[in-house]
Amino acid sequence: MFNFKRPRHKLHISDENDLRLSDLKPGEKGRITEIGGSENFRHRLIEMGLTRDAEICVDKYAPLRDPMELIVKGYHLSLRGMDAEKIAVERIV
Amino acid sequence: MNFNIAVAGNPNCGKTTIFNALTGAKQRVGNWPGVTVEKKSGHYNQSDHKFDVIDLPGTYSLAAFSAEETVVRQYLENDEADVVVNIIDASNLERNLFLTTQLIELGKPLVLVLNMMDMANEKGLQIDVDTLATLLGAPVVPVVGRTGEGIDLLKEKILRVSTEISMKARLIDICYPRDLEIEIDKLHQLIQVNDVTDKHSRWTSIKLLESDKQTRDEVRLHSNGTDILDQAKISVGRIEGLFKDTGRAIISSARYGFIQGAMRECVVESLVDSVDYSRQIDRVLTNRWLGLPIFGLFMWLMFKLTYDIGSIPMDWIDRGLVALMNFISDLLPDSMFASLLVDGVIGGVGAIAVFLPNIFILFLIIAVLEDSGYMARVAFIMDRVMHNIGLHGKAFIPMIMGFGCNVPAIMGTRILESRRDRILTVLINPFMSCSARLPVYVLVAGAFFPENAATVIFSMYILGIVAAIGSGKLFSRTILKGMSKPFVLELPPYQRPTLRSLVLHTWERGYLFIQKMGTVILVGSVIIWVLGYFPTEVELDRDYGSERTTLTLEYDSQFIALESKFKKSVDQDRSGYHSEMIVYESSSSYLELLEQYQLLKKELSSEKNQQLSSLRQQEIGDITEQKWIGRVGKIFEPIVRPLGFTWRESVALITGFVAKEIVVSTYGVLFGVGEDVDEGSQGVISGLRSSGMTPLVALSFLVFTLLYTPCLATVAAIRRETGTWAYTLFSIAYSLGLAYSLAFAVSYFGRMFNWLS
Numbered sequence: 001m002f003n004f005k006r007p008r009h010k011l012h013i014s015d016e017n018d019l020r021l022s023d024l025k026p027g028e029k030g031r032i033t034e035i036g037g038s039e040n041f042r043h044r045l046i047e048m049g050l051t052r053d054a055e056i057c058v059d060k061y062a063p064l065r066d067p068m069e070l071i072v073k074g075y076h077l078s079l080r081g082m083d084a085e086k087i088a089v090e091r092i093v
Numbered sequence: 094m095n096f097n098i099a100v101a102g103n104p105n106c107g108k109t110t111i112f113n114a115l116t117g118a119k120q121r122v123g124n125w126p127g128v129t130v131e132k133k134s135g136h137y138n139q140s141d142h143k144f145d146v147i148d149l150p151g152t153y154s155l156a157a158f159s160a161e162e163t164v165v166r167q168y169l170e171n172d173e174a175d176v177v178v179n180i181i182d183a184s185n186l187e188r189n190l191f192l193t194t195q196l197i198e199l200g201k202p203l204v205l206v207l208n209m210m211d212m213a214n215e216k217g218l219q220i221d222v223d224t225l226a227t228l229l230g231a232p233v234v235p236v237v238g239r240t241g242e243g244i245d246l247l248k249e250k251i252l253r254v255s256t257e258i259s260m261k262a263r264l265i266d267i268c269y270p271r272d273l274e275i276e277i278d279k280l281h282q283l284i285q286v287n288d289v290t291d292k293h294s295r296w297t298s299i300k301l302l303e304s305d306k307q308t309r310d311e312v313r314l315h316s317n318g319t320d321i322l323d324q325a326k327i328s329v330g331r332i333e334g335l336f337k338d339t340g341r342a343i344i345s346s347a348r349y350g351f352i353q354g355a356m357r358e359c360v361v362e363s364l365v366d367s368v369d370y371s372r373q374i375d376r377v378l379t380n381r382w383l384g385l386p387i388f389g390l391f392m393w394l395m396f397k398l399t400y401d402i403g404s405i406p407m408d409w410i411d412r413g414l415v416a417l418m419n420f421i422s423d424l425l426p427d428s429m430f431a432s433l434l435v436d437g438v439i440g441g442v443g444a445i446a447v448f449l450p451n452i453f454i455l456f457l458i459i460a461v462l463e464d465s466g467y468m469a470r471v472a473f474i475m476d477r478v479m480h481n482i483g484l485h486g487k488a489f490i491p492m493i494m495g496f497g498c499n500v501p502a503i504m505g506t507r508i509l510e511s512r513r514d515r516i517l518t519v520l521i522n523p524f525m526s527c528s529a530r531l532p533v534y535v536l537v538a539g540a541f542f543p544e545n546a547a548t549v550i551f552s553m554y555i556l557g558i559v560a561a562i563g564s565g566k567l568f569s570r571t572i573l574k575g576m577s578k579p580f581v582l583e584l585p586p587y588q589r590p591t592l593r594s595l596v597l598h599t600w601e602r603g604y605l606f607i608q609k610m611g612t613v614i615l616v617g618s619v620i621i622w623v624l625g626y627f628p629t630e631v632e633l634d635r636d637y638g639s640e641r642t643t644l645t646l647e648y649d650s651q652f653i654a655l656e657s658k659f660k661k662s663v664d665q666d667r668s669g670y671h672s673e674m675i676v677y678e679s680s681s682s683y684l685e686l687l688e689q690y691q692l693l694k695k696e697l698s699s700e701k702n703q704q705l706s707s708l709r710q711q712e713i714g715d716i717t718e719q720k721w722i723g724r725v726g727k728i729f730e731p732i733v734r735p736l737g738f739t740w741r742e743s744v745a746l747i748t749g750f751v752a753k754e755i756v757v758s759t760y761g762v763l764f765g766v767g768e769d770v771d772e773g774s775q776g777v778i779s780g781l782r783s784s785g786m787t788p789l790v791a792l793s794f795l796v797f798t799l800l801y802t803p804c805l806a807t808v809a810a811i812r813r814e815t816g817t818w819a820y821t822l823f824s825i826a827y828s829l830g831l832a833y834s835l836a837f838a839v840s841y842f843g844r845m846f847n848w849l850s
Contacts, residue, residue, distance in 0.1 A: 037579075039339065039341075040158065040579075041579045042339075042342060043156065043158075043339075043341050043342060043345065044158065044579060044581055045581065046341075046342050046345040046346060046349075047153055047154040047156065047191060047345055048153060048188065048581055048583075049187065049188045049191070049349065051345070051346045051349050052346060054349075059372075060379070060381070061381070062379065062384070062473050062474055062476065062477060063379070063380070063381055063382070063384040063385045063474055064385075064474070064477035064478065065477065066476065066477045066480075067473060067476050067477070067486075067580060067582075069375075069379070069473065069584060073185075073187045073188050074184075074185060074186075074187065074188075074216075075185045075188060075583065075585075076371075076372075076583065076584035076585075076586075077581065077582070077583055077584065078469075078472075078473050078476075078580070078581075078582040078583075078584055079580065079581060079582075080476065080480070080579075080580045083579050083580065083581075
């Protein structure tokens with residue numbers, strides 16, 4: 001809810017191309033370009049298959065808008081919006 | 094020979110199903126030393142060999158992130174297992190193989206099990222099992238765990254890998270990019286030169302490149318540990334400079350690179366349109382609009398089934414216990430031993446044994462939710478709410494269950510993966526007002542707020558929720574800070590649960606409760622009994638014996654007076670009687686007199702009985718005051734006086750520690766109504782009113798009852814689930830403190846503003 005007011009998590013990526021996983025709408029696909037956040041968080045995501053260049057699809061949002069359901073490497077995974085915001089993606093059409 | 098077989102795999106890969114299929118019902122559940130991670134073991138025999146099987150906790154990796162991962166890694170690194178059986182969900186091959194790459198590097202004899210082959214086929218995946226086996230250098234057995242298909246072949250493979258040396262040394266190395274391999278080689282050689290005993294030196298080298306703390310600590314102890322660590326530092330610097338990422342991220346990505354290569358060679362994805370049933374079900378169950386109402390319905394059903402169906406066998410147990418108590422009382426002479434057995438042991442343990450059906454039904458429902466895959470959706474749906482208190486979405490289930498009984502609710506926190514979440518949920522759970530507190534609310538609110546009883550009771554429930562949320566926020570910002578983990582939750586495909594695993598799950602958890610009744614609750618009940626039984630001889634201010642005699646004599650003379658009065662009026666009546674047709678004793682006037690007399694006599698005798706039992710009850714109240722329990726109540730009286738409580742409230746609250754509903758029966762005893770009171774009992778209500786309790790004190794008493802130290806059974810459950818006395822004692826102290834402060838606030842502000850006086 002208050003995600004809008006908080007400054008976004010800083011990533012290395014250039015500002016003009018700044019698309020995050022949390023920006024994708026249900027049904028949209030992206031390719032991971034960078035994962036920010038704490039070491040533990042990044043490593044956990046990579047171990048779950050969210051490696052750089054991995055394709056990721058937003059399936060839907062939970063009834064209360066958070067968390068979101070993703071499809072990655074053929075399985076379903078759920079992440080909170082605040083964590084998905086730490087993942088930079090490029091849109092795949 | 095004896096072989097140790099370790100079953101490893103990702104969560105949701107069907108590991109437990111395979112474990113059950115291997116070992117049957119011969120299982121033991123315990124805890125891994127030092128941590129509250131369930132340890133399951135079993136065994137089976139084949140060809141004169143005994144296979145001890147350990148079901149390792151499900152993990153995605155061996156990074157030692159969580160308690161589960163640490164347990165698995167330690168067990169596998171310590172060389173306790175002869176063979177590792179890695180269960181792989183064939184329908185989710187890519188991510189499952191990530192753990193497999195690490196297991197290969199650990200260098201243990203390995204058997205790979207491709208589980209859920211049927212689901213993989215449904216998904217349109219064709220897996221070339223032989224090629225996969227060659228690529229990974231270990232035998233691969235395709236099975237369908239739910240039907241048991243392929244289990245015999247698996248046993249056969251385990252036997253061969255255990256007994257035939259030729260089967261063991263076939264493990265290959267996972268190939269990494271060239272730049273990584275160069276650094277791995279450097280470390281590998283250095284370790285082999287320095288320490289020939291290290292059986293998995295390649296694993297150690299890779300872990301050093303990941304800057305794994307545990308491995309670094311171990312290497313430091315080696316004879317040339319500093320040399321190796323120096324080289325590791327250089328190597329890590331080189332690869333991190335080259336790949337612009339941390340060592341661990343590079344290695345993990347490289348593992349996935351290897352897996353992708355393997356997948357290309359042995360998996361064919363057919364283009365036939367397959368139906369993803371799970372996704373179809375989720376279209377409804379986690380739907381934007383329907384998700385919440387359906388979840389609410391499931392929760393309501395869970396409650397309904399647990400308490401409605403549970404109440405039937407509950408009744409049987411209750412009747413059985415009463416019969417048992419009567420039987421023993423008749424069998425044994427009235428003695429201390431008989432009282433200990435009947436009032437202490439059976440009464441105390443029995444009060445909690447009646448919850449057994451509820452607990453078993455609840456555990457069965459939880460097992461269904463877990464095995465079907467719905468539990469992950471609960472977390473998905475409720476995470477937004479629970480995240481507010483710093484908790485995982487799944488924590489919602491134990492919180493709701495707390496309204497029924499905190500004991501199964503606290504035991505239900507096992508569904509949470511992180512220890513920090515478990516402890517936080519356990520600590521705030523007792524504030525959810527359990528059903529045992531309801532009789533107390535009904536009694537006290539009924540006595541003092543007859544007009545607004547429902548409102549008062551409802552606000553107690555709300556206050557409990559507020560206390561839980563507030564405490565949760567407080568704890569997650571103070572004592573349990575920083576231990577939180579990111580929410581990364583797999584939503585596994587839905588599955589039909591198997592009966593066998595449901596029964597096993599339910600029994601395992603229910604058995605823990607039975608175990609607890611036999612220990613902690615037994616001891617606690619005996620302590621309360623001792624407090625209420627001793628000293629056996631008490632000195633009372635009033636001589637109840639002579640009062641009883643006086644009372645009896647008084648009534649006897651009244652009876653005589655009544656009789657003589659009757660005789661006198663009969664004589665008078667007879668003298669005025671003239672009819673010769675009917676004898677006087679049949680005349681209507683005589684019958685009228687007789688009826689009148691009998692009515693008066695009956696009234697008098699019931700008055701006598703009432704007076705006598707009231708005297709008896711006063712005596713019991715007085716005796717209780719003199720018993721240790723009453724004295725303890727008196728000791729605590731000064732402490733609770735600021736809240737407006739007397740020694741009676743103090744005693745009631747102390748006995749309520751065994752089980753909160755006992756507060757009601759204690760009042761029954763104290764006001765001499767007898768123990769068999771229900772919450773509507775007029776005797777207790779009038780006793781409470783005449784004891785000088787004001788509505789304000791009553792309200793503060795209700796607040797205290799809601800919040801103070803949960804019952805003995807709950808304390809035992811907290812001890813069991815947190816694994817330490819520290820958290821248990823903290824929970825007791827915190828809830829006592831909170832109860833006292835809020836009850837004090839109620840009576841203080843109440844007096845200040847003259848509310849409800």
